[in-house]
Amino acid sequence: MTKLRDYNMNGTIILGVDAGYGNYKTARCCFPTSVIRNSQPPVFTRDYLEYNGGYYTIGEGHKNFVAEKSADDDNYILTLAAIAKELKARGLSAAKIHLAVGLPLKWVQVQRDSFREYMMQNRHVDYKYAGKRYTVDIVDCTVMPQCYAAVAESLPDFKGMHMIADIGNGTMNVMILNNGKASESKSWTVKLGANECFMAIRNLILDRKAEELPAEIIENYLRYGDTEVGGEYQQLMEEAAKSYVDKIFAELKAHGYNPNLMKLYIMGGGAKVVELVGDYDSGNVTFNHNIRANAKGYEYFCYMKLRRQKSMASAG
Numbered sequence: 428m429t430k431l432r433d434y435n436m437n438g439t440i441i442l443g444v445d446a447g448y449g450n451y452k453t454a455r456c457c458f459p460t461s462v463i464r465n466s467q468p469p470v471f472t473r474d475y476l477e478y479n480g481g482y483y484t485i486g487e488g489h490k491n492f493v494a495e496k497s498a499d500d501d502n503y504i505l506t507l508a509a510i511a512k513e514l515k516a517r518g519l520s521a522a523k524i525h526l527a528v529g530l531p532l533k534w535v536q537v538q539r540d541s542f543r544e545y546m547m548q549n550r551h552v553d554y555k556y557a558g559k560r561y562t563v564d565i566v567d568c569t570v571m572p573q574c575y576a577a578v579a580e581s582l583p584d585f586k587g588m589h590m591i592a593d594i595g596n597g598t599m600n601v602m603i604l605n606n607g608k609a610s611e612s613k614s615w616t617v618k619l620g621a622n623e624c625f626m627a628i629r630n631l632i633l634d635r636k637a638e639e640l641p642a643e644i645i646e647n648y649l650r651y652g653d654t655e656v657g658g659e660y661q662q663l664m665e666e667a668a669k670s671y672v673d674k675i676f677a678e679l680k681a682h683g684y685n686p687n688l689m690k691l692y693i694m695g696g697g698a699k700v701v702e703l704v705g706d707y708d709s710g711n712v713t714f715n716h717n718i719r720a721n722a723k724g725y726e727y728f729c730y731m732k733l734r735r736q737k738s739m740a741s742a743g
Contacts, residue, residue: 431455431723433517434730436525439566441733443527443725444509445573448620449596449696451505452722453513458486460596462501462508476508477555483508506546510563511556520561526568527729529576529721532600533616539570546570569729574600575609576724577694577715579731582607588689592679593721594697596620599675601682603689615682621649621697624671631667632660649696652703669704676705686711694720 431454434441445452451460463484469475476483485508506526514522526546530538546568553562574593578585585607593600602614625645632640640660648654648664675697676684684691686708693701694715701707702714717723 432727434726436730436733436737439523439525441527441726441729442510442513442522442524443722443729444506444513445719445722445725446502446506446528447595447696448598449622450718451509452719453509453516454719454723454726455516456509456512457719458508458512460505461485461487462504463487473557475557476504476511478504478507478552479554503545503548507552507554507563508556511554511559511561514561514563515556515559520559521563523564523566525566525729525733527571527725528568529571529573529725531598531616532572532574532602532614535570535572543568543570569725569732571725571728572600572614573721574602574694575614576728577720578604578692579724579728585692589692590679590682590684590689591692592675592694594619594621594675594693594695594701596622596696599678599695599697601679603683613683617678619674619678621695621700623674624649624668624697624700627667627671628664632663635663636660649700652699665704668700672701672705675701676707 443454447460449460450457465482465484468477468482469484472484472487474485476485483504485505506528510524514520528542528546529535530542547565549565551564553560555561573595574591577593578591582604585604587606589604591600591602591604597618597620599617599619600615601617602609625642628645628648629640632638644654644656645664648668654661654664679691691707691712692715693712694717696718698714698716
């Protein structure tokens with residue numbers, strides 16, 4: 428396993444947080460995008476955040492899709508939880524951090540400023556997570572494009588024409604690279620995330636079997652490609668998944684994908700189901716199943732951006 432690199436600038440930790448619609452990710456952690464506010468500490472879990480007089484249970488269930496991530500307090504609370512989890516994984520409880528976050532490719536320009544302000548609403552935060560106190564100074568926040576950030580470090584490896592598809596829970600980001608170079612006119616954000624596959628499986632089994640399949644079983648299928656359920660249920664899940672993946676490839680072709688002219692690179696939480704049931708040339712398609720790739724990419728991308736700015740300031 429490749430050792431994770433930690434990025435620092437002038438004593439400040441660059442900490443990546445991928446605020447996904449299905450899961451929140453950092454370089455080391457991943458948990459479901461869900462938060463429930465209570466006036467008292469929960470009884471059955473220690474996985475809660477204590478902040479500003481409220482108690483927030485983290486990671487039970489899923490949050491509904493909201494296109495504007497700064498539209499409610501949930502994403503801020505989830506970001507505090509992500510920071511705490513990442514600091515704990517690094518053996519820290521206090522730190523100065525530069526947040527490195529992202530938005531879907533086509534939403535960055537419009538939402539960048541408001542999302543940055545949202546993330547920086549408090550420069551100093553003192554809170555508890557899982558019973559442990561965290562003291563955090565948020566020095567700054569950089570908002571970057573999803574998908575592109577995840578491959579930024581390896582752009583020289585993308586020789587020739589490549590289409591990149593980052594399939595998250597709520598959206599799919601698509602971009603075409605020409606020898607590692609991206610362009611605004613060849614990048615798209617489509618609301619065709621893995622949650623659509625989840626709902627297709629749920630609805631098909633409800634129609635055919637008149638049964639509500641537990642969400643955990645569908646999620647395990649989407650994540651691992653297999654479940655411990657009977658053959659008929661497995662077949663129905665595959666049927667619904669195949670229909671969803673056909674939509675994925677139709678969308679990619681609508682945006683210029685031609686397997687005879689370019690290679691395809693698929694990443695994100697939806698990559699597994701595409702690999703399992705998709706109709707493609709395995710020699711022409713690469714799958715990256717590291718769902719923390721964007722969070723790691725944000726740290727690298729942010730560090731390189733700050734280093735360039737520092738170099739330019741010194742030269743000036």
